[in-house]
Amino acid sequence: MRKIVFIADGRSDHTKRWIKFFVNNSETILISTYDCDPLPGIKTIVLPGKFRMSKQLISDEANQLNQRKLMSRLLAFLLRVEWAAKLWGLLKLLDLFKQSIRVKFLIRQINPDVVHALRIPNEGYLAAFSGHKHFIVSSWGSDFIDTAKNSTINRILTKITLKKTGSFFSDCHRDIDLAIKHGLKLEIPRFVFPGNGGVDMNIFHPSSELCRTHSLLYCRGLSRVTCIETLIISYKMLQENFKDVSLTIMSPIVTHSQLTHLLDKHKVHRAKVNLLDFSGSKKLSELMRNHSIFVSPMLSDGLPNSMLEAMSCGMVPVMSNLTSISEVITNNVNGFLFEASSHTELYTALCNAFQNLDSPFRFDNIKLINDKFNYVNCMEKVSRIYDEKK
16 A cells, blocks of 8 residues: 655645545555644644644634634734735744754655645645655645745745655646746646645535525635725625625634724625635535625635635636636636726626626536546546656
């Protein structure tokens, strides 16, 4: 039986979904850069580190208010401030020295057939210093266009990682091109897969009748690259013409006070605004089946897993006009694109989406996701790539 080591954030749903595929056909070890709950069938080793956030990314609903302490609220706020986010990123790099020593020891001890780092910073850096000659590294949405772009140290570490890697995975073709510009050798195998492995069609599937209400869903939280005011202002404009329009925003509870402030600032009628905490896949899929429009005002992005899942549920995607997004969405053909900083463009895109709720492209999108981004099909291809590494 092959032996696979993943270097990843064990709290992440993307990590959990990717790794679980190999539990029954491989000896699977997770070296986690964050403290995390044990995963069934997986040996988990947590690396030492001081500059880390909470053990869970999503807390249990019954206990979530008790778990979100003042420090978590303060940190969540600071991470939406550019200088603070950069400082936090640099502080996390201080853990690299101790972690890299530990990873190198573990790789020698385990002697795996495959080593796969599921993100470039900081997991890819650790793989690069592990001594394993043919490790695989994946890039996630912001690795190049945000982290490497805005930090000299991370840019240097990214180049070192890409020069040492044996294979490169990305969620979009744009990042393949960026990886080459950052030092990935042309002879290195390159593959495009969704960052979480693909869409679980057993969970993210359409209802027998697609939702046709004037309802918006945003489920991607707040960050430095989120133009949340673009969404709020455009929603205010929609309220003037669509009396029944509703908006659901999914974001950690620690951000709800900021969202409430922005809604009040722009004098949004809040009767049909619903603020929810992040939740698991099953609850998210139910929300997607009960909303018609998936909206995402992001300044930078990869190919969002949540967008693919929304399309699989039959939602109409209204997305930022980014190169990575346009690999799947063609404006006015199978979705609608807008400039993330323009509330007027988003308003127009949402109006166009409302006018196309009966369009057959919603069913075409469902088929596209099943054909190209189905979790089982994607992960079987990944498994064959792993076999070639043995």
